[in-house]
Amino acid sequence: MSPNQTGAFLMMGAMAAFTCNDTLVKAVGGALPLSQILVLRGVMASLLIFALARYQGSLRLKLSRRDWGLVALRCAAEAGATFFFLTALMRMPIAI
Numbered sequence: 001m002s003p004n005q006t007g008a009f010l011m012m013g014a015m016a017a018f019t020c021n022d023t024l025v026k027a028v029g030g031a032l033p034l035s036q037i038l039v040l041r042g043v044m045a046s047l048l049i050f051a052l053a054r055y056q057g058s059l060r061l062k063l064s065r066r067d068w069g070l071v072a073l074r075c076a077a078e079a080g081a082t083f084f085f086l087t088a089l090m091r092m093p094i095a096i
Contacts, residue, residue: 017048022089029090037086038079 001009025037032040053059063071 025086025089026094034083034086034090038082041082041086042079 021041025041028037050059
């Protein structure tokens with residue numbers, strides 16, 4: 001399979017995963033607090049990304065000190081964005 005085909009299939013899988021994630025968050029939003037949803041979503045996403053990176057051989061943990069700071073900053077920004085996105089997702093009605 002060519003790299004373009006691999007990229008296209010990975011994008012299709014990612015879009016399907018986003019749709020499933022949003023549906024599951026909407027479904028359990030009334031039963032679980034937002035903090036538990038964030039933790040479950042974060043753990044599952046981290047495990048899947050780790051497995052994919054490991055499978056593709058692109059997992060790199062030897063980063064410079066500056067890069068680790070940038071990674072920590074991005075993690076904080078992602079956590080904030082996820083919090084606000086999931087809060088909005090749980091509060092808005094399903095479109096018909």
